[in-house]
Amino acid sequence: MRIREIHLTPVAFRDPPLLNASGVHEPWALRTVVEIVTDEGVSGLGETYGDISHLDRLRAAVPGLIGLEVHAHHAIYARVAASVGEDVVVDQHGLIGAGSNQKTVDAVFSPFEVACLDIRGKAAGLRVADLLGGPVRDAVPYSAYLFYKWAGHPGAAEDRFGAALDPEGIVAQARLFIEEYGFASIKLKGGVFPPDQEIDAVLALRDAFPDLPLRIDPNAAWTPATSIRVGRALAGVLEYLEDPAPEIEGMAQVAPEVPMPLATNMCVVTHDHLPPAIAQGAIGVLLTDHHYWGGLLRSTQVAALCGTFGLELSMHSNTHLGISLAAMTQLAAATPNINHACDTHTPWQQGQDVVAPGALRFVDGAVPLPEGPGLGVELDRDALAVLHENYLKCGVERRDDTAYMRRTDPAFQPRRGHW
Structure with a gap:
C-alpha cells in the first residue's frame, strides 16, 4: 500500500484557564489532525501540535511522502528529516523542556508514523498494540x-x-x-x-x-x-x-x-x-x-x-x-x-x-484497549469540521501561555529555577 493523499486539518477547541510555571492556558487549544489515504483506499489517523510553525513543517513534509509504502518506516523518517533540515528554529508548542533539531524532526514525523500504523493495523485486522x-x-x-x-x-x-x-x-x-x-x-x-x-x-x-x-x-x-x-x-x-x-x-x-x-x-x-x-x-x-x-x-x-x-x-x-x-x-x-x-x-x-x-x-x-483494528477509533467528520471552523475564527495560531498571562499581569515572568 502506497501513500496517495495526506490531509492536514488544524483544529481549535475550548481550554480552561489552567495555571502553570509559564503562565496560563488561552481560551483555545490547537491541534492538527493528520489523515493518510492509500492507493487501496485505506485511511489512517494521526494527531499532533497545532502551532503554525509546526503546521508549516507538516505541510513541507507531505510532498516527499506521497508514493511511499506505508510500511517504509525508515524511508518516511528520512524524507521527513530532509524536509525539516538541520537548522530549524525549535518550536516548543507550549512545552518548556529542552528543545533540539532532533526533537523537531521526531515531532514532525510522529503523526505520519501513527497514521501509517493505523493503516497497517486496519489492513491486517490487527490493533496497533x-x-x-x-x-x-x-x-x-x-x-x-x-x-x-x-x-x-x-x-x-x-x-x-x-x-x-x-x-x-x-x-x-x-x-x-x-x-x-x-x-x-x-x-x-x-x-x-x-x-x-x-x-x-x-x-x-x-x-x-x-x-x-x-x-x-x-x-x-x-x-x-x-x-x-x-x-x-x-x-x-x-x-x-x-x-x-x-x-x-x-x-x-x-x-x-x-x-x-x-x-x-x-x-x-x-x-x-x-x-x-x-x-x-x-x-x-x-x-x-x-x-x-x-x-x-x-x-x-x-x-x-x-x-x-x-x-x-x-x-x-x-x-x-x-x-x-x-x-x-x-x-x-x-x-x-x-x-x-x-x-x-x-x-x-x-x-x-x-x-x-x-x-x-x-x-x-x-x-x-479499543476493540477495532488499527488505533480503534474513527474520525467524526462533522466534529472535525466544527473544530476546524473554530481554528479559522479563533485568531490563535501559536500557544503562548506567557503572553496570555501578561494580558492580566504585565509584569509576569515565567518561573524556572525561581524559588
Missing part, C-alpha cells in the same frame, strides 16, 4: 491531572470546574475528577505558587485520598536547594517528584538527596539526553511522549533502553484529543515496563473531540 509486540494489559491506567486555575477566563463566565487557587480548591477538583473518571492516582501541576503553599496542597490531597499515589510537577520552577527541601518535606507522600529543578545537572543535584525518584519530561526529551542523565543519576522515571520521541515504534525502543538501565516509565500528556489518547493507549498497552499511571488532559476537554464516541472510555480511571 499488536503491531508493537502485543498488549501486556487490557486497559491503561491514567492519572487525575490537577491544575491550579482561575474560575474562568478573564471577562468570561465561571466554567464547570470552578476556581482552584488553594488546597481546598485542589481537593475539590480531585474529587470531581475521581467521581467522574474513577482515577486511582493524582498529579498536581505546580510551579505556580510558593513551594510551601504547594506542599500544603499535596498534604491536603494525601489527607483526602490517603490510598492514592500522588505526584507534583513544578516544571523546573524550583532551585535544587528548594527541590531538596520539598522532597524531604513530602517523604512518604509522593510516588515521584517530577521536574523540580532545571536541566540534567540540577536534577542530578537533587536526586540523591530526596527519598523518592525524580521523573522528567523536560530535561530528557531526545535520545542524546539519555547518556548524561543516566551517567549522572539524574532521574528514576522517564515520562515518554510519542509526539516528540519520534512516534510509537521509536518510543518502544526508548522503553526497552530504559528497562536496560533500570529507569521506570510513565507517559507525559500535553493538551490532546482522542486520536492521541488512542495512540497513547495502544503504546502503553504494549509497553511492559510502564510502571506508573499515564498523564492525560482528557477531562479538561469536556467532550470536545474529533473521534466518533464510543471507542474510548474511562473505566475505574483506565482506558480499555
Whole structure:
C-alpha cells in the first residue's frame, strides 16, 4: 500500500484557564489532525501540535511522502528529516523542556508514523498494540491531572470546574475528577505558587485520598536547594517528584538527596539526553511522549533502553484529543515496563473531540484497549469540521501561555529555577 493523499486539518477547541510555571492556558487549544489515504483506499489517523510553525513543517513534509509504502518506516523518517533540515528554529508548542533539531524532526514525523500504523493495523485486522509486540494489559491506567486555575477566563463566565487557587480548591477538583473518571492516582501541576503553599496542597490531597499515589510537577520552577527541601518535606507522600529543578545537572543535584525518584519530561526529551542523565543519576522515571520521541515504534525502543538501565516509565500528556489518547493507549498497552499511571488532559476537554464516541472510555480511571483494528477509533467528520471552523475564527495560531498571562499581569515572568 502506497501513500496517495495526506490531509492536514488544524483544529481549535475550548481550554480552561489552567495555571502553570509559564503562565496560563488561552481560551483555545490547537491541534492538527493528520489523515493518510492509500492507493487501496485505506485511511489512517494521526494527531499532533497545532502551532503554525509546526503546521508549516507538516505541510513541507507531505510532498516527499506521497508514493511511499506505508510500511517504509525508515524511508518516511528520512524524507521527513530532509524536509525539516538541520537548522530549524525549535518550536516548543507550549512545552518548556529542552528543545533540539532532533526533537523537531521526531515531532514532525510522529503523526505520519501513527497514521501509517493505523493503516497497517486496519489492513491486517490487527490493533496497533499488536503491531508493537502485543498488549501486556487490557486497559491503561491514567492519572487525575490537577491544575491550579482561575474560575474562568478573564471577562468570561465561571466554567464547570470552578476556581482552584488553594488546597481546598485542589481537593475539590480531585474529587470531581475521581467521581467522574474513577482515577486511582493524582498529579498536581505546580510551579505556580510558593513551594510551601504547594506542599500544603499535596498534604491536603494525601489527607483526602490517603490510598492514592500522588505526584507534583513544578516544571523546573524550583532551585535544587528548594527541590531538596520539598522532597524531604513530602517523604512518604509522593510516588515521584517530577521536574523540580532545571536541566540534567540540577536534577542530578537533587536526586540523591530526596527519598523518592525524580521523573522528567523536560530535561530528557531526545535520545542524546539519555547518556548524561543516566551517567549522572539524574532521574528514576522517564515520562515518554510519542509526539516528540519520534512516534510509537521509536518510543518502544526508548522503553526497552530504559528497562536496560533500570529507569521506570510513565507517559507525559500535553493538551490532546482522542486520536492521541488512542495512540497513547495502544503504546502503553504494549509497553511492559510502564510502571506508573499515564498523564492525560482528557477531562479538561469536556467532550470536545474529533473521534466518533464510543471507542474510548474511562473505566475505574483506565482506558480499555479499543476493540477495532488499527488505533480503534474513527474520525467524526462533522466534529472535525466544527473544530476546524473554530481554528479559522479563533485568531490563535501559536500557544503562548506567557503572553496570555501578561494580558492580566504585565509584569509576569515565567518561573524556572525561581524559588
